[in-house]
Amino acid sequence: MRQTHVGAWPRLEPALLAVTAAALAAGGGAWLAGDAALAHLLWGLGTLCAVPPAVGWVLLSLHHGRTGVDLIAVLALGGTLAVHEYLAGVLIALMLATGRTLEGAAQRRASHDLRALLEHAPRSARRRTAAGVATVPLGEVAVGDLLVVGPGETVPVDGRVEGATATLDESVLSGESLSVERAAGETVRSGVVNAGGAFELRATAAEQDSTYASIVRLAGQAGAESAPVVRLADRYAVWFLPLTLAVAALAWLLSGSAVRAVAVLVVATPCPLLLAAPVAIVSGISRASRLGVVMRDGGALENLGRARTLLLDKTGTLTRGRPQVLDVVGAPGWQPADVLRLAASLDQYSPHVLAGAIVDTAHDRKLVLPMPSHVTEEPGQGATGSVDGRRVCVGRLTAPGDRPSWARAVDNRALLDGAAVAWLTVDGCPVGAVLLRDPLRRDAPRTLRELRAAGIERLLMLTGDRAEPAHEVGAVLGLDDVRAGLDPAGKVAVVRAEREHAVTVMVGDGVNDAPALAAADVGVAMGARGSTASSEAADIVLTTDRVDRLADAVVIAVRARRIAVQSALGGMVLSLAAMAAAAFGLLPPAAGALLQEAIDVAVILNALRALRVDQSARPALTPAAEALIHRFAAEHDDLQDVIEAVHGAADRLSDGPGPQSLAAVEEAHRLLTERLLPHEYAEEHHLYPALAPVLGGPEATATMSRAHTEIERLSRRIATHLRLAHAEGGLAPGQLDDLRSCLYGLHTVLRLHFTQEEENYFSLAQ
Structure with a gap:
């Protein structure tokens, strides 16, 4: 990805595009009016205007150690002026300006601003002395000082709790939403927030050696390591540039005509390379933005299309981020x-x-x-x-x-x-x-399956949480690896290790994730509820609170990158054919420039295919189906007490076949009959038929329908037990084992069934 011109002359490319387009149009008007001399003058001036910036771009490329295909354009511009082929020259100038403008729009990279990190960082501390409590600049805090941290304040430096237990919100560092308690003598890291009453802290590190200061440094260092992607044109220039010069020189030597050499340079002007990749990339970025996926530049999309390893934070990314x-x-x-x-x-x-x-x-x-x-x-x-x-x-x-x-x-x-x-x-x-x-996101399992289908080969979870809940989440989602108990530095270390093996994407939503996002080849921030720091350190921001948009973005990126390569290679093949024709004198410079324009149009039209929706993508829901999903999702939330009542009745049977046990089972059966079974019936006869066309036919919901049958069977069995109990004047001891099995079994089936519906069906809706 070329970045030498971005930011150096931010308005040059659009100005050059306007000048060359105006010169071409004005010259065309003069030609139609019969004033050929004025037309050539205007076209020549347009060509001449493009020479200085084109030379500047080439010199900048050489300064950065790259010999790009822009050199061909400079030689073609000079050649057309030398042999007085001004129309060909202004066409080349227009193509060059167009390519540069598109490239600048597609690839201008936003800086990795760490303003949010710095704003959160404390600048002072309250130090306790013999004379009382005094506020001092943070830089004056020394190891051993006794500090006072009030409610809602940020812990200024690393230290140990003195006296009363401290209740802390450590989400800034760990990403975990639940507050934790630190007893006297336990260590506390800077950057966490006091979620309880005031407590005293014995400083164990100065400002520059504390945890939060290191986070800011890590983010800056990691961002500096994210090298830009070299654009397609520069990659192919290694062989395309010397080939073009050799063909032009050979045509001149064999024919003795400099015009043939210029014609070769004109048709070899690498506008398919300059235009194809940027147009396809910009189209992919535009397509992704419609889904709430904001990409900072074309490099992010290209890297996302090549990614094979995906690392995900847990809290707020794979889970909902709220208890x-x-x-x-x-x-x-x-x-x-x-x-x-x-x-x-x-x-x-x-x-x-x-x-x-x-x-x-x-x-x-x-x-x-x-x-x-x-x-x-x-x-x-x-x-x-x-x-x-x-x-x-x-x-x-x-x-x-x-x-x-x-x-x-x-x-x-x-x-x-x-x-x-x-x-x-x-x-x-x-x-x-x-x-x-903190529960899993409903769309997380589907998203990970779609990511694997899109080409992601390795999925890891990085979290500051404890190992036990982290590994449980990893097992449920089928992740390849889980790394728990990580601080920001630990996450960065894992990201760097994975980058050595494959193009790596990191997804997170908290301030603690910002260094890891910046260290990855592609950083993706959950921007809808995530921190400003994570969004600003990321290459891609998900503006909707849906992680499944990442899977859509990967599919779009893979397709856009494939179209970009196809367009570039297709344009090059056509340019090579035109070069051969020009070398044999079959294409004069002006005709060659027009042919090159036709090639450019074909290349651009092909690249614009990246704007279209991939037919293999997930089909859209009808408004009626989406309304049904929202209805039944709300009913799921409302039915949680029914599921709890079933489990509670099974637990109560452990006390024996007494009146309280019978009452608990009767209440559970009443809830099943009045609320849950009508819900399941409505799903079977309304929701599933509405979703069948989206999911590929009735067979797609057959397994879930079988779960409905099992729920109804177990409910009938419980009803039979109740009839027997009423006939006998109470539950018999011989009923307890089977009735308890029915209730526990029904509870398990309901939990699994609800989870499957939420993951596979409800996650389809906005």
């Missing part, structure tokens, strides 16, 4: 809906990220939330207040060593699922828990 309620658990005698209602009621006043997820889930489930009173919140502990006349607390359990068996089961579940837990305490007694986790 979501995974499950609600009630103590014996408490229903999950009551637990969620009380927790959400109190959390209405809390700004915590987990509180927002709990409240949103309660609203989705149409729960009526009373307003709490006397609400207080202790950072790192949770919120306390009055709801319905009862003292309610949501947050941590204050006595972790004195937990009932159901609470220990919640802890085990949280460990297995990599979930956070918000405990609900009523009048001093724990009565339930809400488990939250």
Whole structure:
């Protein structure tokens, strides 16, 4: 990718294009008016105007160690002036200016601005001394100083927590949305945000040696390593340039006519090379932008089309980046809906990220939330207040060593699922828990399959999260490798290692990802919700919050690059044929220039094919099908409490065949009959027929229809158990094993079925 002229003379190419076009048009008008002398004068002036900038471009290329095909254009311009073929000269000048203007539009690269990183960086610190607390410039902080970090402030330097536990938002560095707690003596890195109350920090590093300063340096160094892609014309110039000069010299020597040599240079003017690649690349960029994929330059698209390795951040890229309620658990005698209602009621006043997820889930489930009173919140502990006349607390359990068996089961579940837990305490007694986790994006599995189909051979996930949840995500998505517990420097190291083997793409959304994005051959930022720093360090920005647009962009890039190569090579073959004709005197310079224009038109028309939608691409949904997807996706969210009720009824059977167990099963069956089975019936008879044409026919939904049959079968079996229980006056011990198996089996089938529909069907919609 040529960059020698970009930024040096930013307005030269458009000005030259305007001058040469005006000279050609004015000369044509004079020729038609019968004034041949004026026509030649105007064409000659147009040709002459192109010589200085063309020579300048060649000299710049030579200065950068490249001998580009622009040298042929300079020789052709000089030759036409020498033999008075002014019409041919102005045509060459116009082609050269057009190619340069298109190339500048396609390849002008935006700088990797790190302004967001710098704006987030702290510039001062509050240092505690014998005289009190004083604000000092960050550069004056020394190792061993005792600093005070207030609520919402950014930790200024690396250090250790002193005294009270610190609650921190480390998403800037790790990318993880959940806050973490650091006890006294634990290390804290600069750049993280205090999400709790004020705490004291003992500095262990000065400003220049702290974590956040190193992130800024890494991003700058990595960006400097991203070498531009040499454009197609320069690659082929290695043999095309000497071949052209040899043919022109041979034609002159054998015929004794300098005009033949000029004619060879005219038809050899590499406008198919100058035009084909930029037009195809610009067309690909334009096509991608319609899907919400913004590419900074043609080099990004060309590299994306050659990429074979893709590295993805986890949080906000493969996952939604926002915690979501995974499950609600009630103590014996408490229903999950009551637990969620009380927790959400109190959390209405809390700004915590987990509180927002709990409240949103309660609203989705149409729960009526009373307003709490006397609400207080202790950072790192949770919120306390009055709801319905009862003292309610949501947050941590204050006595972790004195937990009932159901609470220990919640802890085990949280460990297995990599979930956070918000405990609900009523009048001093724990009565339930809400488990939250950052879920996978619905479109992530489909996207990764499409990326492999588009030519990506290796998929890796890089994350600052713990190994257990990271490897679970990797297993679900079928990734080739997972690297967990990485800081920004670790991500950059992995990117550099992968670049040694293949063209590498890095996808991320946080400030912590900016250095890795800049280090990759192609950096892709999730710009809809991602940080400004990641967007500015990236080559490609996804402006919609859909990672599947990346798969579309890869397909577009591969196709645009293939069309660019086809157009360039096709134009060269035609130019070689024209060179042979000119060498034998069959093409005078003016006719050769017109033929070259015809070749250019053919090349451009072929390159514009990159604007068209690839027929093999995913077909578009009809408005009716998209509306149905939105309807049933909303119903999925609304039915989560039904799935929980099925699992809860199975758990309750472990207590024996008592009245409470029977009541739990009856309630689960009522929810199945009144809400879930009508939903499945509507999907089968409305959604699936609407999607069948998009997915390739009715067979595409056959597997999902089979799941509907299994859900109905298990529901009927549960109903049969209930009829038997009513006939016998209660559940019999012999029913427990089969009924429990039916309920657990139905819960598993529903979870899998919902996930498959969300990944394969619902992800198709906007």
